[in-house]
Amino acid sequence: MPPMSCRHLYRPGTIALAWVLGTVALATSWATARAPGDENWLDAYRGPASRIIGSALVSTLAWDRLAELTDEFGPRLSGSPQLENAILWALDRMKKDGLENVHAEKVMVPHWVRGTESAEVVRPVSLQMPMLGLGGSIGTDKEGIEAETLVVRSFAELDAAGERARGKIVVYNVAYESYGRTVQYRAAGASRAARLGARAVLLRSVGLPGLRTPHTGALSYTGQDPKIPAAAISLEDAEMLQRIQDRGQSAVVRLKMEAHFLEDAESANVIGELRGREKPEEVVVVAGHFDSWDVGTGAVDDGGGCIAAWTVLKVLKDLDLRPRRTIRVVLFTNEENGMRGGYAYRDAHKDELANHVMMLESDSGTFRPSGFGLSANERARATVREIASLLDAIGVSKIEDSGGGADISPSVRAGRIPSMSLEVDESRYFLYHHTPADTVDKLNPMDMALGVAAVGVMSYVIADMPGRLGQ
Amino acid sequence: MPPMSCRHLYRPGTIALAWVLGTVALATSWATARAPGDENWLDAYRGPASRIIGSALVSTLAWDRLAELTDEFGPRLSGSPQLENAILWALDRMKKDGLENVHAEKVMVPHWVRGTESAEVVRPVSLQMPMLGLGGSIGTDKEGIEAETLVVRSFAELDAAGERARGKIVVYNVAYESYGRTVQYRAAGASRAARLGARAVLLRSVGLPGLRTPHTGALSYTGQDPKIPAAAISLEDAEMLQRIQDRGQSAVVRLKMEAHFLEDAESANVIGELRGREKPEEVVVVAGHFDSWDVGTGAVDDGGGCIAAWTVLKVLKDLDLRPRRTIRVVLFTNEENGMRGGYAYRDAHKDELANHVMMLESDSGTFRPSGFGLSANERARATVREIASLLDAIGVSKIEDSGGGADISPSVRAGRIPSMSLEVDESRYFLYHHTPADTVDKLNPMDMALGVAAVGVMSYVIADMPGRLGQ
Incomplete structure (x- = not known):
């Protein structure tokens, strides 16, 4: 019974003494914190890391808050009132969390509206096909487009068909x-x-085999070619149309889409900070994108990434862990169909980009995290590997060869900023991606908490260590 | 190099001699076929079984034909022209296959029509919920029903809520x-x-977690209580409504359904036979149900079972394996919302039920088969186990404690007939069941061919063996 035999060690007096000694040791170690490259520099961060991990893993706050966001505001497509209401909610909650410099940075975003839409086979069978117009597509006129299909498995097959495509509805049945x-x-x-x-x-939807599940997503028209309507159908229906064609029969489909653009709408990037105690002008950014497609509730893509990044600041704030440099959370707008938020941040902060120490984005779903992607020099890589060793025990210490994110990339390119991504088990990501099934139940509280813990430790140490990452 | 050293054994002369001897042996064994209980009675069936298995597994006919059925006729709800056209197609193809006594037996079936339908959350968020009205439900008026939700996890919770259910839309969020x-x-x-x-x-849909996938299916109203509309929603949305309620908020939903009944429609059970060579009046039935819900194309439930059963007769016919007794394929109508086909068969064949030796139905999806369910006396069970040993090598020899099917059950009960089911890997069955994702791609050609082989061997031996099963 070892616990009993050791009981005398835990007398109150002993505990008090240990606490005093520990505090002194910690203060000493902070005061003499060494830079990466110095032996044992990381030891100073074992204490803070354990507090961050413990705090992240003792609550389901991130998941609960993501559920609240997605339940109460639903899909958050650029231009929609849902997105703008969610932005107001985030600003309010960040302030209540005690974050600093909480504000919105205005971004004008495209405002595409799906409207009613349908695709049905009218020959050889009468069959409604689940479908989703592609984001940015034009619509059809009211009667729709009724035409024979030409099914191709690749651009090469399309080009080989040549004139046979004229007047047809082309079906890309691409595995x-x-x-x-x-x-x-x-x-x-x-x-x-x-x-x-x-x-x-x-x-044929770009994603893993589902349950007759269409996946939306953006198209881009060239300037030169006529604009024609485009929609995603399921793997199942693309294969059906293929089989009908392969039997030498013709299939006729009727496509109706009300899709259209309205005037650009006002939206915003949401920003909150934990100001640095010594070098507040130097910034570590943790980010996600707050907009989503209009069909699911955007929990996986990318409500979870936003909430995880934001929760990192709340955890540090609650622990009173104020790093040397500023940690800034950015919830970008309009990643899905315009990237205007990413460009707007780069432009609004262009004079400050040289002071961006690192930017991290989480946009692969907050599934079970495995580590980080990193794009940076070798010196930074060595440091990040060392920091990641603090995450060995929770399984989040793998460092991949490159990292970043769509929203941070304009700034990263402009400012040559080290960039990172939270790497996760992506095996189910493209099952839910851009579908009605992108909902909060696809994520779980522990995975999200682990993501908060990992991003928390990584961003805190990078923001706090004496030397700047990579220098 | 063993093959080379043995090559002399395969000289043409040797092969011819072996063939003659084999044929004589086979003929002798048939002529002296022994009844179950006699030692080695099964040996007579090793030759036919190998031919059935080989023939079933050398082609993808069953899957190809199921694809043709589902691609060209689509969903086959009772009362729909699709079902009746598919029935005409089956009659025509059965005749072309050379089946005997091919005919339709008229059945009047309910004619429920879904119409347009929708369910949307109007508070706290504006959100369309994927939904499917339950088969047999009444509709709403044109404006729909807009009401607060009361979410319950069980009938007990509903009853405990009591008066609080009045005026509400009750959401059954039952795991x-x-x-x-x-x-x-x-x-x-x-x-x-x-x-x-x-x-x-x-x-909340009755099925495995999907991709925001509603599952339809029949309801039944009591005679006493008012009829109110009912629809299935996804697990995701049921959980969302639960979370909103658990937070102390109220959710308001608007439900619109055009569902209604038309006059009963004429449909039919489809029958084809391989007439017995000695006791044609004794019948072994192999069956599935040909109708489906109106949302998928009814490949898993139960086009595959129908096509597999029918293909058994085609395989036997093509092999010129005519058993002592008649093997009859029955494609039942109206399993999903009325069971009228099953009752009609019982009534139309009531004088013949005493001559039904065994009835087998496949209605769990033609996934990888594992064996058979059997409801019969111990003598029959011992025989079926022996026959199943011929299916050991293809992994379809497990005999479960009970077997049967919805459509055959009225006849089985009325005639006290031994009943069987084809048992399969059902792990994904309730993922697709009654959803738009019930399509042919969920099945694979080899699994279907194995089902044909297994049902082929089982039904052939039971139809051919000297003694009647179980006697």
């Missing part, structure tokens, strides 16, 4: 390889087909 | 335990809530 490879059909498919005289485009 | 246990909320939930004055019911 999902990876988001990076397959998304080109969503981005460029409409204009490529329009060039050959197609009337509209249906896209 | 899925098993289909058998949880489906009671779908069946009886509307009337239970109406009894307390509720205006409508939303049901």
Whole structure:
């Protein structure tokens, strides 16, 4: 019974003495904090790291707050009142959390509206297909477009079909390889087909096999080609249209879309800070994007990333851990269909970018974290690896070869700023991505808390250590 | 190099001799076929079984035909032209396959029509919820029903709420335990809530967690309670409404449904046979149900079961394996919302039920088969176990304690007929069940071919063996 035999060690007097000694030791170690490269410099951060991890993992605050955000405001597409109401809520809550310099930075954003939409097979069978218009697509006229389909498995097949595409609804039945490879059909498919005289485009959704689940996402029209409507359908229906064509039959589809643009709308990036105690002008940014598509409630993409980053500041504030440099949370607007928030931040802060020590974005879903992606010099990489060793025990210490995020990238490029991403188990990310199933239940409180703990320790140490990251 | 050293064994002359000897042996064994209980009686069936298995597994016919059915006719709800067109197609194809006594047996079926429908949260957030009206539900008036929600996790919670249910839309947020246990909320939930004055019911879908996927299915109103509209919503939205209530807020939902019944419509059970060579009046039935819900294309539930059963007869016919007794395929109509096909078969064949040796239904999806369920006496069970040993190598030899199917059950009960089911890997069945995702891609050709092989061997031996099963 070892606990009993050791009991005398824990007499009140002993505890008080240990506490005093510990505090003195901690103060001493802080006062003499050494820079990376010095032996044992990291020891000074074991105490703060354990407090950050403990505080993050003792509550389900991040998940609860994400549930509140998504339940009460729902989808947050650029231009929607839901997004603007959510922004007001975030500003209010950040102030209540005690964050500093809480403010909104105005950004004008595109205002695309989906409207009512449908796609139905009218021959050989009468069948409604679950569909989602692609973001930025034009609509059809009221009667819709009714045309035979031409199914292709690649741009090469489309180009080989040539004139046969004229007057048709082109169906891209492209198997999902990876988001990076397959998304080109969503981005460029409409204009490529329009060039050959197609009337509209249906896209097999870019994502993992689901439950007849369409995935939306942005397209971009070229300047040269006619604009034609484009929508995502499910893997199941793309394969069905393929089989019908392969049997030598023709399928006819009717597509109706009310999609259109309104005038640009006013939105904002939301900012809150924990001001640095010694070098407040030097900034570590932790970020996510607050806008979402209009079909799910944007919990995975990217409400979770926003709430996790924000919660990091709340945890540090509550622990009274004020680092040497400023830690700033940025909730970017309009990542999904314009990236205006990312550009606006770069422009509004251009004189300050040289003082950005590091920028971190979490936009892969706050699933179980595994580590960080990092784009920086070798000196920074060595430091980040050392810091990550504090996260070994919670399994978040893997450092990948590159890191960053869409919203921070304009600033990162302009200011040559070290950039990081929170790396997570992405295995289900592209199952939910841009679908109605992007809801808070797909994430779990412990995974989110681990993300808060990991980003908390990493950003705190980088913001607090004597030398600047990478220098 | 063993193959080379053995090559002399395969000289043409040797092969011819082996073939003659084999044929003689086979003929002898057939001529002296022994009944179950006799030693080695099964040996006579090793040859036919290997031919059935080989024939089933050398082609993807069953899957291809299921794709054709579902692609060309789509959903097949009772009363729909799609179902009736599919029935005509099946009759035509069965005749072309060379089946005998191919005919339709008229059945009048309920004709429920879903119409346009929607459910949206109007407070605290404006949010469309994916939904499916429950089969048999009444509709709302044109403006719909707008009311506060009362979320309950069980009938006990509903009853405890008592008067608080009056005027509300009751949301059954019941975690899925098993289909058998949880489906009671779908069946009886509307009337239970109406009894307390509720205006409508939303049901957390009875099925596995999906992608914001509602599952439809039939409800049944009691005679006593007012009829109120009822619809299924997703797990995600039921949980959201629960969280809102748990926070002490109220949610308001607007439900619109055009659902209504038309006059009963004419449909039919489809029948085809391989007439017995000695006892054609004795019948082994293999069956599935041909109707489906109106939201998917009814591949898993239960196009696959129908096509598998039908393909068994085609395989036997093509192999010229005509058993002693008749094997009959029955494609039942109206399993989903009325069971009229099953009752009609019982009534139309009542004088013949005593001659039904065994009835088998496949209605758990034609996923990877593992064996059979069997409800019969011990003598029958021993025989079925012996027959199943021929399916050991393809992994389909497990015999479960009970077996049958909804459509065959009226006949089975009336005629005290041994009944069987094809048992399969059901792990994904309730992911797709009654959803738009019930499509042919969820099944694979090899699993279906294995099902055909297994049902083929089982039904052939039972139909051919000298003694009647269980006697």
